[in-house]
Amino acid sequence: MSPVTPPWEKVLWKKQPYPDNYIPEGALDSSLRKNPNFKPYTYWPLVHLSTAITQHLATIFIFLCVFVRLKDHSLDPRxxxxxxxxxxxxxxxxxxxxxxxxxxGGSNHGNxxxxxxxxxxxxxxxxxxxxxxxxxxxxxxxxxxxxxxxxxxxxxxxxxxxxxxxxxxxxxxxxxxxxxxxxxxxxxxxxxxxxxxxxxxxxxxxxxxxxxxxxxxxxxxxxxxxxxxxxxxxFSDKKPSTQAMQTLLTLILSISSFLLAIPLSSTIAFLVLFVLLAVTMLAPAVLVWAQKYKNEIRGPWDVAVPKLN
Structure with a gap:
């Protein structure tokens, strides 16, 4: 009669009749987690966040248009x-x-x-x-x-x-x-x-x-x-009512950069418009679409993360 093999235990101090790389069947199924920290994005909040990038790019385009007009003397420096x-x-x-x-809304004293x-x-x-x-x-x-x-x-x-x-x-x-x-x-x-x-x-x-x-x-x-x-x-993050001001500023800068670039070159003007629209509207849509391909698997092999109060 063959001796009964003892069950495998997840310990290092005990000598067991199993190879070092042995993993019992089904041991990982209960501990596997897929995308545990995943927070899905929605489209319009991403559009609102992308307005900061759009404003910065539009500012650079406006500056370059102003420089070209100063260089060819079509804009008076005064x-x-x-x-x-x-x-x-x-x-x-x-x-x-x-x-x-x-x-x-602050708590400081008036003086x-x-x-x-x-x-x-x-x-x-x-x-x-x-x-x-x-x-x-x-x-x-x-x-x-x-x-x-x-x-x-x-x-x-x-x-x-x-x-x-x-x-x-x-x-x-x-x-x-x-x-x-x-x-x-x-x-x-x-x-x-x-x-x-x-x-x-x-x-x-x-x-x-x-x-x-x-x-x-x-x-x-x-x-x-x-x-x-x-x-x-x-302020727009804390008070959603001020998001309209952020949107209005983005529209003003984008339209200004487009109008300033048209007299210089219509091709460059439409390229500027495409870049601003792509950053504001297209890039958030691509990010929302790509979320379905996110596949992060967590298991017992990961480094333990301490939980602090």
Missing amino acids: VLIFLSLGCFFLGYLVWEVLQYTQNL ERNERIRLDRVKTFKSSILIFLALMSLSPVLRTLSAATSSDSIWALSACLFLLNILLADYGSSNPVIQGRHERLTSVLSMNAAISSSVVLASRLTNDLAVFALIQFSVQSFTLFPMLRRRLQA
Whole structure:
């Protein structure tokens, strides 16, 4: 009579009559899990999240159209300066309204809040004056910065810097002003890449006023506007009623980039329109469609994840 084989046990300290790689039949069936952390996406929330990318791309297209018009002297630099100042005051007004709305729901004392707002306004005013004077004094230097460099190298360098700006930009709603955190390193690198690209493009212009107007527009487009965009996005995440403002801003920037590109080249204008529509409408649809192919299997071979209270 043959001895009865003892049942297999999942222990290492006990010698068993089984090979080291032995797994009993059906041992894994009860512990297998398919897509345990999967949260399905829906289309319209993804479209809303993609508006930040659309706004950033539209801003770059608008900036490039403005540069081309300054270069061929079809746009007066003084008009651009006044338009930039108007956009700055409009954006600052929106910023103040959002800050006032945030403070209404805050728990800070009234005197502390008013003092902090006053200090922020004074700091903003001083910074604006310093940037304005610095750009005026540096415009002659920036105009001759790359005089010895060929235009082909300038176009290639500018394209690479704008591509780096797109890849490293912060499209989330994390705002250091609201959440008390510092800017991400990638966000700072993205901003520096955009400003550097603007500087090398401005060196192709012929007069100091045009250089000043373009750099001023660049600072507002790639430094100040992303801050306002993230604050709007943070408010739209908390209050769905403000999502209409985010949608309206996306439409304004997209239509402006398309209208500015049409006189330059109809082919480029429709290409810009296709890119913006693809990012806003097509990419979320592809992501929703691709969810059905997600197949992540979890089992006892995975590293244990500690559960913390």
